[in-house]
Amino acid sequence: MAESDLQAPQNALLQTLEHLGEGTALAQQIFDMIGHSKFFADFTREDIQRLTAFMHIYRAEAAQMIIREGDVDDYMLLIIQGRVEIVKIDSHGHLQPMTTVGPGATLGEMSMIDGEPRFATCMALEPTTFAVLSRDSMVQIILEEPGLGAKVLVKLVTLLSQRLRQTSSSLLHYMER
Amino acid sequence: MAESDLQAPQNALLQTLEHLGEGTALAQQIFDMIGHSKFFADFTREDIQRLTAFMHIYRAEAAQMIIREGDVDDYMLLIIQGRVEIVKIDSHGHLQPMTTVGPGATLGEMSMIDGEPRFATCMALEPTTFAVLSRDSMVQIILEEPGLGAKVLVKLVTLLSQRLRQTSSSLLHYMER
Numbered sequence: 001m002a003e004s005d006l007q008a009p010q011n012a013l014l015q016t017l018e019h020l021g022e023g024t025a026l027a028q029q030i031f032d033m034i035g036h037s038k039f040f041a042d043f044t045r046e047d048i049q050r051l052t053a054f055m056h057i058y059r060a061e062a063a064q065m066i067i068r069e070g071d072v073d074d075y076m077l078l079i080i081q082g083r084v085e086i087v088k089i090d091s092h093g094h095l096q097p098m099t100t101v102g103p104g105a106t107l108g109e110m111s112m113i114d115g116e117p118r119f120a121t122c123m124a125l126e127p128t129t130f131a132v133l134s135r136d137s138m139v140q141i142i143l144e145e146p147g148l149g150a151k152v153l154v155k156l157v158t159l160l161s162q163r164l165r166q167t168s169s170s171l172l173h174y175m176e177r
Numbered sequence: 178m179a180e181s182d183l184q185a186p187q188n189a190l191l192q193t194l195e196h197l198g199e200g201t202a203l204a205q206q207i208f209d210m211i212g213h214s215k216f217f218a219d220f221t222r223e224d225i226q227r228l229t230a231f232m233h234i235y236r237a238e239a240a241q242m243i244i245r246e247g248d249v250d251d252y253m254l255l256i257i258q259g260r261v262e263i264v265k266i267d268s269h270g271h272l273q274p275m276t277t278v279g280p281g282a283t284l285g286e287m288s289m290i291d292g293e294p295r296f297a298t299c300m301a302l303e304p305t306t307f308a309v310l311s312r313d314s315m316v317q318i319i320l321e322e323p324g325l326g327a328k329v330l331v332k333l334v335t336l337l338s339q340r341l342r343q344t345s346s347s348l349l350h351y352m353e354r
Contacts, residue, residue: 088349090349090353091350091353092353096349096352096353109334109338110338110341110342113331113334113335114335114338114339116338116339116342119342119345142327142331146323146324146326146327147323149323149327150319150323150326150327150330153327153330153331153333153334154290154319154330156330156334157286157290157330157333157334157337158290158291160334160337160338160341161286161287161290161291161293161337162291162293163341164287164337164340164341164344165287165293165296167344167345167348168296168344170348171344171347171348171351172265172267172273173268174348174351174352175273175351176267176268176269176273
């Protein structure tokens with residue numbers, strides 16, 4: 001694939017944010033960050049170089065929204081720099097803070113894969129740079145670079161497994177009360 | 178891969194159950210069952226034929242254990258016939274029933290992928306036939322049939338996403354109380 005074939009994802013919310021260009025521009029920075037990132041822990045420099053060719057980089061200012069609960073869109077993102085709070089509206093109509101994440105964390109994998117509406121809202125707490133991988137790009141990776149595609153998918157399954165274990169444990173803990 | 182190269186998974190618990198042979202023997206039955214199975218919903222007959230060549234079939238009697246909480250092993254299973262209860266020991270040392278599943282359900286994907294100890298126990302409620310896919314077989318599928326491997330992985334990510342959404346919603350519900 002020629003890199004120029006890759007369109008930036010079309011999304012109303014992303015269009016309110018600063019688009020810094022294709023991921024390759026920040027491949028070095030992403031590579032320097034992998035020490036902090038569970039996601040990239042066993043990717044080689046070449047894997048990352050190839051993967052970033054399928055990503056776009058954005059920057060959000062403090063208090064800008066990156067993902068909005070209920071939206072139907074289909075990208076995941078990798079935080080390169082900054083801090084993001086995840087919040088969800090509870091059944092009483094109040095914002096319930098869920099967790100805060102930083103460089104190396106991934107967000108939005110669930111909707112990227114299953115296409116269901118966003119489960120929660122992600123808000124930048126400080127100027128935040130992140131790489132976006134859309135569903136279309138994921139499909140392209142699987143078709144054009146199946147080995148790399150499998151590596152990304154195995155990583156996603158592992159991440160989701162770990163999150164499901166944690167969430168199920170917390171749920172059980174609350175159910176026992 | 179010659180099918181005869183595929184060893185049945187070595188596992189103490191599986192060895193207490195009746196081994197019915199390689200998955201290909203039950204390919205037709207698995208194919209007939211896909212109407213009930215989220216997992217196989219968009220697999221072609223040929224996909225299933227190829228996938229079952231990497232699986233082994235077992236049968237458990239009522240009240241036999243299929244997966245034991247805390248065990249370190251690395252296979253997932255697909256229920257072909259029967260009914261299985263999932264239970265977990267809570268912090269007071271009591272068995273907490275979690276859910277009951279039937280034909281088409283998959284179990285144990287988390288440990289197959291992340292290699293962490295089993296999160297819960299799975300017990301047959303009636304005579305139950307199931308197909309086993311080990312981590313080694315999954316690796317072989319990815320290497321030898323990357324297209325099929327990607328299809329299985331996308332399916333796993335989708336399943337885990339959906340389960341994570343449900344579990345997170347339940348957790349939020351309990352946290353709000």
